[in-house]
Amino acid sequence: MISKKKSDLLLVDHNHDGVDRRGFLKCMAWAGTGALCVMQGGVLKSFSLSRPSEIDPAAAVGELRFVQISDSHMGFNKPANPDVTATLKVAVDKIRALPSVPEFLLHTGDISHLSKPEEFDAVDQILKDTGKEVFYVPGEHDVVNDDGQQFRDRYGKGSPGAGWRSFDKSGVHFIGLVNVMNLKAGGLGTLGAEQLKWLEKDLQSHSKSTPIVVFAHIPLWSVYPEWGWGTDDAAQALSYLKGFGSVTVLNGHIHQIMQKVEGNITFHTAASTAFPQPAPGTADSPGPMKVPAEQLRKVLGITDVQFVRGKDALAVVDSNLA
Amino acid sequence: MKGITRISLLSVSLVTGLSGFSAKANTPRAEAQAAPAMVAVKIDNFSFGPQSISISAGTKVTWTNRDDIPHTVVSTEGVFKSHVLDTDDSFSFTFDKPGTYPYFCSVHPKMTGQVVVK
Secondary structure, eight states, rough: OOOOOOGOOOOOTTSOOOOOHHHHHHHHHHHHTTEEEETTTTTTEEEEOOOGGGTTTTTTTOEEEEEEOOOOOOOSTTTTTHHHHHHHHHHHHHHHHHOOOSEEEEOOOOOOOOOOOHHHHHHHHHHTTTTTTTEOOGGGGTTTTTHHHHHHHOTTTTTTTSOOOOEETTTTEEOOOOOBBSSSTOBBBBOOOHHHHHHHEEEEEESSSEEEEEOSOOSSSBGGGTTSSTTTTTTHHHHHTTOSSSSEEEESSSOEEEEETTTTTEEEEEESSSOOOOOTHHHHHHHOOOOOOOGGGGOOEEEEEEEEETOSEEEEEEEOOO | SSOOOOOOOOGGGGGOOTTTOOOOOOSSSHHSSSOOOEEEEETTTTEEESSSSEEEETTEEEEEOOOOSSBBBBBBBOOBOOOOTTTTTTEEEEEOSSSEEEEEOSSSOOOOOEEEOO
16 A cells, blocks of 8 residues: 655655654554554654554653544445445444544545535534544535535635645644546646635745645545546645745655655545555556455554644654554 | 427428427328437446447437536537536536537536437
């Protein structure tokens, strides 16, 4: 599931702190089989998730901590995972058991499977158990039939458009983007002119030293265009982010963990809490991938993100649901 | 509508543009020589199969989703648009006007197809 593309093994010492990025990315691969990799003050440490007592919460403290989950696909019930409710609940248990409590959650879309009200309701109910505020961006499964009306009503109040918005937490500026509306035949994800104009303006009021976290459903980098894994007009959005010292882009949609560092931007995609999808090009199509039942939870997961002031890159740690 | 317009081979181009109307071939001669009134397109593996079909005006096309993920059938010119189709759901549209009708899945826009109506 973890990408083996050369582009992931960038050796740029972005933080100028001697962090071995190759080692970090190798550690991300271990995360898919049960390891927790944490950057503490720039030093990479890894812990097995079967020995959580070794994780010292006092040592893993930063100014801000939050969790990204994605692609819950509530309503999906095919062989790849006949019970997405159960696996979402396991994700909630995992969040509640984290060594350090996250302040809030980001859900990067495909909350529902068929945009049905009861599907949205079910996810709302389950995530309530984390006791945390959840910020959502829609996936393409969340805007079928009604042009995203339900999404806007439920999660996009106050948004000038289809649900895009920004907010600040502990000095970090978060921007939720919507790239699943008005998709064109043969195209990829799209942000659209109105949203891009809004984004440009939104960023102008923040100093370049403000850490930025952008979250959107479809990847904002070209993971695999043949399967629609990219965003047509992302380049323009990314151009507005030039010059900011720390930019983290969190996406979903592809149901597997991938990471890429390009200049000042770290891109990260999350695992799904519902079902995995094949690595780019390894199957006929990007549909749900069946794995042996006992391995399902190993390929689903949550992402724990920590911001430590003074460090450019946010510490992004994936853990599976096993 | 009143009455059923009989379509013969020589007057195919005169079919009216009323959608939802299926031609009934009342004469054995017309039946034997007319194109089938219904064509099926299977949606599977993130693709429409056949990806391009050629039909006669008045033919009803039925798309059935056999994939394990939902899809939609949406005309790029706004001529037809299905609701979201889960596995085994179908959507039908009768093409009365000749022309080329490109369409795609609005959930997975890389999936494209076309219907050519003669």
